[in-house]
């Protein structure tokens with residue numbers, strides 16, 4: 183049998199470096215800060231760290247605008263510090279996953295500077311220049327085309343005006359991307375998260391932005407020259423695929439990517455307006471169950487799933503999907519139990535393991551994100567599609583800054599994140615911190631540790647290889663799924679509501695594997711589940 187790659191089994195932890203741990207008091211997280219917390223992460227049980235970008239960058243989009251792919255932004259440290267981090271992580275059996283941003287570069291990148299330096303510069307073909315713009319709008323507000331008077335041309339930027347889209351049709355661009363990937367693989371990283379990767383095959387003249395016809399050719403080409411040359415290299419693409427499209431990307435024989443993120447579950451409750459993610463629709467839980475079930479079923483034998491609730495672009499799950507007031511603890515654990523025994527690679531985002539909540543900002547001035555500010559200008563000030571108050575209320579629900587507040591380590595002034603002035607406010611509830619939870623066996627953190635251990639050690643085989651089956655499909659509050667491999671069977675039940683409910687299953691319990699209440703019943707014939715009560719059983 184083929185060896186199972188490490189990333190099918192391990193849990194990956196995302197670090198947003200700017201907000202993780204500051205080692206020198208300048209208010210900005212840094213590489214030495216990350217190194218100082220490696221033992222904490224080892225103890226948590228994770229096997230990989232996805233680092234949001236730390237390359238040299240003017241930071242218009244917090245590093246997702248890269249100026250130099252081969253060096254580290256001095257505010258985070260040096261290339262030598264990064265090498266040190268890779269080695270220190272390796273000592274602890276933790277792989278470093280870099281963020282690879284190649285849909286676009288910063289307009290400060292030397293390629294772009296050359297491109298606009300003279301009318302016929304060959305680097306213009308690295309980007310997308312046109313004589314006339316079309317109606318496409320940038321994700322962060324305003325037109326997606328920017329005029330360069332000296333060229334009398336417009337360049338395309340799907341994101342900020344300072345993030346110019348690369349032209350992947352140009353083989354030289356693809357060659358440069360391979361060079362970047364191999365540079366980091368040579369330094370010992372374990373893989374990449376590929377930012378906005380579904381956009382690289384865009385054919386704007388045909389109105390195609392995502393999943394263009396050439397994308398799989400491009401990915402196979404770079405993969406064969408990079409990822410495939412390294413054993414077990416992880417490549418996870420960011421995109422918004424359907425299960426069918428995710429299979430195209432991640433089917434092993436295709437030799438493209440290891441897996442794609444699926445955002446369908448986290449975006450299910452977004453509104454249908456231009457500021458949809460700042461609105462929250464009331465989604466019946468049954469609908470969410472169906473989406474999970476669809477992904478588990480369709481990607482059972484082909485492709486590979488990802489499991490996540492949070493990242494640096496979406497709000498805190500306990501605030502958005504859960505109940506961060508009365509059932510903060512229970513609903514944080516219920517959210518984890520929804521994913522805990524599903525098939526796929528689980529990603530957790532810094533602070534999720536202690537149940538960090540949304541930022542609680544109330545003023546526009548509190549926000550730093552280009553998405554929040556750019557769209558304010560566009561939607562509120564210029565096009566007047568949204569009122570100021572609605573927009574501010576919306577940011578509190580859906581802004582990306584909600585998950586970017588500093589990591590809360592302890593009870594001290596800035597939650598132990600920095601001795602200086604943090605770059606983004608620390609208004610998240612301060613009692614939610616690592617120190618408070620570390621020695622409490624009933625804490626959210628301890629529960630995460632336990633689940634990670636169960637997933638990666640004791641039940642690894644059934645979780646990686648086992649089948650998936652739904653139970654209680656019509657139940658509106660309880661998600662119930664079974665994983666089976668050979669003679670082993672695990673049933674998970676999650677009451678995702680604030681009401682007590684009774685269910686019945688025709689199964690014989692061998693033992694309780696884990697529960698978020700300490701006195702959950704063993705009897706599945708008549709099982710009473712209290713608010714957010716979530717339990718996994720081994721059954722016969």
Ligand code: GLC
Nearest residue numbers: 243246283341377378494495
């Ligand atoms: C991805 C990143 C996001 C960034 C965007 C542009 O969606 O996750 O943070 O703003 O790409 O690079």
Ligand code: CA
Nearest residue numbers: 204206210212
């Ligand atoms: Ca610092």
